[in-house]
Amino acid sequence: MADENQINHELRSKAEAKARKQKHSRPDLSMENAKMLMHELEVHQIELEMQNQELREVQHRLEDARDRYTDLFDFAPVGYLILNEKGLIQNINLTACTMMGTDRSQIKGKPFSGFMSSGESGTLFLMLREAFENGMINPLELQIKHSGSGTFTALIHGTVTESDHAAPVCRLSVQDVTELRKTEALQQRHLDLQKEKEKEYTQKYTQELEALVKKRTQDLSEALESEKGVNEMKSAFITIASHELRTPVTIIMSSITLIDRLKELGHYDKIDRHIDRIKSAVHNFTNILEDFLSLEKLEKGVVRVKKETFDVQEFVRSTIEEMEGMLKTDQHITYNHEGKIQVVQDTKMLRNIFSNLLANAIKYSDADIAVQTQITDTQLTASIGDHGIGIPEEDREHLFQRFFRAKNAKDFQGTGLGLSIVERHLDLLGGSISFETELGQGSTFTIELPSSV
Numbered sequence: 001m002a003d004e005n006q007i008n009h010e011l012r013s014k015a016e017a018k019a020r021k022q023k024h025s026r027p028d029l030s031m032e033n034a035k036m037l038m039h040e041l042e043v044h045q046i047e048l049e050m051q052n053q054e055l056r057e058v059q060h061r062l063e064d065a066r067d068r069y070t071d072l073f074d075f076a077p078v079g080y081l082i083l084n085e086k087g088l089i090q091n092i093n094l095t096a097c098t099m100m101g102t103d104r105s106q107i108k109g110k111p112f113s114g115f116m117s118s119g120e121s122g123t124l125f126l127m128l129r130e131a132f133e134n135g136m137i138n139p140l141e142l143q144i145k146h147s148g149s150g151t152f153t154a155l156i157h158g159t160v161t162e163s164d165h166a167a168p169v170c171r172l173s174v175q176d177v178t179e180l181r182k183t184e185a186l187q188q189r190h191l192d193l194q195k196e197k198e199k200e201y202t203q204k205y206t207q208e209l210e211a212l213v214k215k216r217t218q219d220l221s222e223a224l225e226s227e228k229g230v231n232e233m234k235s236a237f238i239t240i241a242s243h244e245l246r247t248p249v250t251i252i253m254s255s256i257t258l259i260d261r262l263k264e265l266g267h268y269d270k271i272d273r274h275i276d277r278i279k280s281a282v283h284n285f286t287n288i289l290e291d292f293l294s295l296e297k298l299e300k301g302v303v304r305v306k307k308e309t310f311d312v313q314e315f316v317r318s319t320i321e322e323m324e325g326m327l328k329t330d331q332h333i334t335y336n337h338e339g340k341i342q343v344v345q346d347t348k349m350l351r352n353i354f355s356n357l358l359a360n361a362i363k364y365s366d367a368d369i370a371v372q373t374q375i376t377d378t379q380l381t382a383s384i385g386d387h388g389i390g391i392p393e394e395d396r397e398h399l400f401q402r403f404f405r406a407k408n409a410k411d412f413q414g415t416g417l418g419l420s421i422v423e424r425h426l427d428l429l430g431g432s433i434s435f436e437t438e439l440g441q442g443s444t445f446t447i448e449l450p451s452s453v
């Protein structure tokens with residue numbers, strides 16, 4: 001109210017001064033005219049007071065509106081900044097001040113770039129140049145310093161406004177998206193980890209699957225191979241049966257016929273020789289059949305290892321005895337043993353191995369054969385050496401293949417199965433075989449296998 005009186009008083013003084021200036025033009029008034037003038041003046045005064053009142057109300061409304069807009073500006077949920085073309089802060093709302101941790105009085109007029117690192121201020125500079133040149137501002141993110149400590153990530157949107165009576169300004173809204181970005185980064189990390197895990201899982205699964213497929217393929221090809229093996233065996237059996245088995249059968253048949261004749265002639269003393277020939281032919285015959293049977297069993301994988309403890313010397317001697325019927329005239333087998341006596345092995349398989357190697361040594365040589373065994377805590381070594389035909393160099397690498405026969409062995413009866421059977425048995429027993437040979441001089445086959453469980 002005091003303000004209002006003051007304003008009225010000032011207006012009154014100004015009006016009186018103006019009136020004094022205009023005094024000389026005032027006409028002389030009659031009483032009547034003066035009364036009318038008084039009336040006019042009173043009406044004017046009332047009008048003026050009414051106008052005055054209205055003006056005051058308008059002023060109040062304006063002040064209210066201004067307060068409302070200040071409130072809107074200052075306490076908006078986003079920061080507002082108004083920059084001039086030089087990037088100086090012309091105005092800033094309280095939200096932005098709080099974000100930057102400083103007072104409005106300390107910010108106004110300062111360059112906005114002062115609140116960020118030099119790299120970031122370069123980005124701001126480019127943004128402002130583009131904004132004032134083209135009126136275009138692409139939203140961008142800047143790291144803005146907080147006067148207390150650290151920085152915050154500000155997402156900035158802006159527009160440039162131009163007016164006729166003022167220089168253009170750039171209005172920016174500033175949103176603190178630090179937490180949002182952190183959360184996004186965490187979410188991303190989480191997703192990445194999940195993807196990594198999925199990848200790991202997929203890789204592991206793929207590997208497992210691959211291993212499974214490989215195993216199945218192997219099983220299948222083994223099954224096919226064994227099927228193929230069995231088929232091969234069958235056709236080989238037919239071939240060999242027609243050649244190899246015919247020989248002992250012919251020998252048996254001719255010997256029987258001869259025995260009959262010798263009986264008729266009363267030459268009983270000559271019969272024994274033919275009985276021996278029959279025995280040897282039968283032995284040969286059964287050997288071939290046994291080879292086929294044991295190879296077929298090995299192929300089908302139905303052979304199981306059955307280990308037992310036994311005396312190796314006794315075992316070798318009895319095996320040699322069994323083979324003696326095959327020995328040629330003046331052919332002997334010598335046997336030598338070193339080390340421990342007891343061994344834990346599968347006797348059936350070991351007998352098969354020894355018989356095959358001994359049969360070859362007998363077959364492919366005419367001279368004596370030397371058998372040696374040696375037992376250590378862990379290993380049984382046995383070698384069978386002959387002074388026979390030896391093995392040609394080019395045939396040596398194929399020796400353990402089924403049905404393979406060296407070219408110098410063609411005149412000897414055989415199926416080419418013995419050594420492959422020996423090798424398969426040794427595989428099952430965890431052993432191995434090697435040989436030394438010289439063409440025309442002889443061969444020594446050596447086997448090595450565990451001597452205990």
Ligand code: ADP
Pocket residue numbers: 356360361364386388389390391399404405406407408409413414415416417418419420442443
């Ligand atoms: P087979 O004796 O029935 O032909 P094996 O599988 O036992 O079949 O032997 C394969 C081949 O190895 C023989 O055909 C022969 O060429 C060669 N061989 C094996 N043992 C000897 C040996 N002691 N001396 C010379 N050659 C041998």
